[in-house]
Amino acid sequence: MENFNFYSPTEFVFGKDRENECGALVKKYGGAKVLVHFGGGSAVKSGLIGRVLASLDAAGVPHVELGGVHPNPIDTKVYEGIELCRKEGVDFILAVGGGSSIDSAKAIAMGVPYEGDFWDFYSGKAPAAALPVATVLTIAAAGSEGSGDSVITKVDGMLKRGAGSDLIRPRFSVLNPALTCTLPAYQTACGVTDIMAHVFERYFTNTTEVEITDRLCEAVLMTMVKEAPRVIADPNNYEARANIMWAGMVAHNNVCGVGRGQDWNSHAIEHELSAKYDCAHGAGLAVIMPSWMEYVVDHNPMRFAQMASRVFGCAMNFENPKATALAGIKAFRSFLKSIGMPINFAELGAKEEDIPEMVQKLNPGDGWGFQPLKAADVTKIYQIAAKARL
């Protein structure tokens, strides 16, 4: 196990009706004036924004609102938020929504106290300060409610890049599974795929003898395999929604990823897809991740066989472990298809002829991770993904 620091100071406030505690929570964490930051109209129409604002009013916390966050959040909205916060004297950002609203809120939080361009933090610079951020989560997916990460797309050039700092870990996150019951099946499945991808990016490692984090990763994956079909069959299954929501946090606050090398190549390869076609991140991952697995399986067939056996219950082939490994990858892709995810370019709406452009934009250099990937490798993975079938 490698040396590591683990720090996850967010207070998670989980369960039915907990969004009504927002006002008290903002006060507890020192907010004097709040920006409520959200996406489309669904959070308004559902009455959620109204309940959050009522809770702030009841606690005597003044607030301003900024909606309209794009599903792949963009820099122009961040600039708008920074300006609004400065003008209004906001000192606390409350995101209401999914990973997009939260990531946009985190960008604004870093940008407000910074004299330069906030994009610096998405180009490698570490922030020295940030406004406190908190969240009311409406989709189990990105794990941003418990992470110090944020991904923003720069409209000029459609560059999708990430930033990370403990300063943007949420002070509190309200996780009410009931809020996710109105999600369409497709978005629910995209979230499940994203959660599984967050685990797989940690699971496929070159660090050996990391049983505890292996087992924790497998715990999240097995939970997805059990619970996802239940919510697809019955969107109002609160218990299944609750299991997925807590699993989504565990998948990405890094408790199951510490002390081991991680990968994240599938995420980087996917980011070019959602930047180019504006598809859902989870849908892109459903196309890319099994294809990445097929491409790198020979790097360590036993690790894939472990996944196949422990997570998908594939029988271990002791004479031919790679056969088990491939059966596990097939089981993963079948699972994704079964919950309504696309598994190839055509189903996603992507085009094979765009592969060179995406590879050029990704520009992997010598690569890194589980199996370092250069441009030629990424090309082959896109090609596998383009034609993938069950």
Place this chain on the structure above:
Amino acid sequence: MENFNFYSPTEFVFGKDRENECGALVKKYGGAKVLVHFGGGSAVKSGLIGRVLASLDAAGVPHVELGGVHPNPIDTKVYEGIELCRKEGVDFILAVGGGSSIDSAKAIAMGVPYEGDFWDFYSGKAPAAALPVATVLTIAAAGSEGSGDSVITKVDGMLKRGAGSDLIRPRFSVLNPALTCTLPAYQTACGVTDIMAHVFERYFTNTTEVEITDRLCEAVLMTMVKEAPRVIADPNNYEARANIMWAGMVAHNNVCGVGRGQDWNSHAIEHELSAKYDCAHGAGLAVIMPSWMEYVVDHNPMRFAQMASRVFGCAMNFENPKATALAGIKAFRSFLKSIGMPINFAELGAKEEDIPEMVQKLNPGDGWGFQPLKAADVTKIYQIAAKARL
């Protein structure tokens, strides 16, 4: 899943040589003068205390020392610590040791700013303030490095009682697995047993459909089953020590226990044993926990069958699930015996004739938990434990 709050703000600083960062960490978390609190001479002889003090000196942090914490920490040492801190103007407590030193440090931390008797907090009162606490862990066992709990024994009457508050969650905890390599096999096995018991107390619940926390619990248990024999066979196996150490934190910071009813009857029943005979807590749990399982198995045989199948790999008997349940309990007791734990009163040094006295002291009333236990039930569990065999 039940509504819950989860808050684990401790910074975990994990890996080789990390104790040398104590000085910088105390400064980061605002300590101006530190009490270094520890147990017997082993931490001094090994050079660990010297390294910690050198790190504080290098960071320019003044300190006073108080050693001699008893393995089942007692109130008299806590009073001594409170007085010393007040006299010396200490504002930060750094525990170096296992659960005993940490729990004693937490008691001192609550006691210093409190005008009354600190024992009030072990009699149900919630603290309003506490000095910040941090830890350098030397045994994976109690999970106190990541919890807001503390257990202290009052010498007058040998009352063993617990207190809990977010205020005593450690600011940081240094987890260096190499520090545990010098532990004797018996203490190592006691720690493993304690870790497994922390999970089982959460695992046996009446809350249904909690797949994510079930799976996380099983992840910790399976890790213990794999790694404990490796450290018993080779005390210097750093990787196995590291897996056990992180699992010990995960087992008790409650990430795997949220949203579900918990039990803790085995802990309460054991506390009377360690209070009476001054045995190691883990050893007492090895005697009590499987006996408790045998007594309550009929309350929910399928839950025990799940444990048997998923954790110990017992074949599921679909015609007779209770047979699988009992096979799992037997496998657990065999595992404990295999790592050198006592499994009955004689091996522990306890006496059957003391059962009525222990039951009277425990005074369970109407009981609570997975299966509420009254005095007659506790008596029967002690009787099973007295005579247990493989």
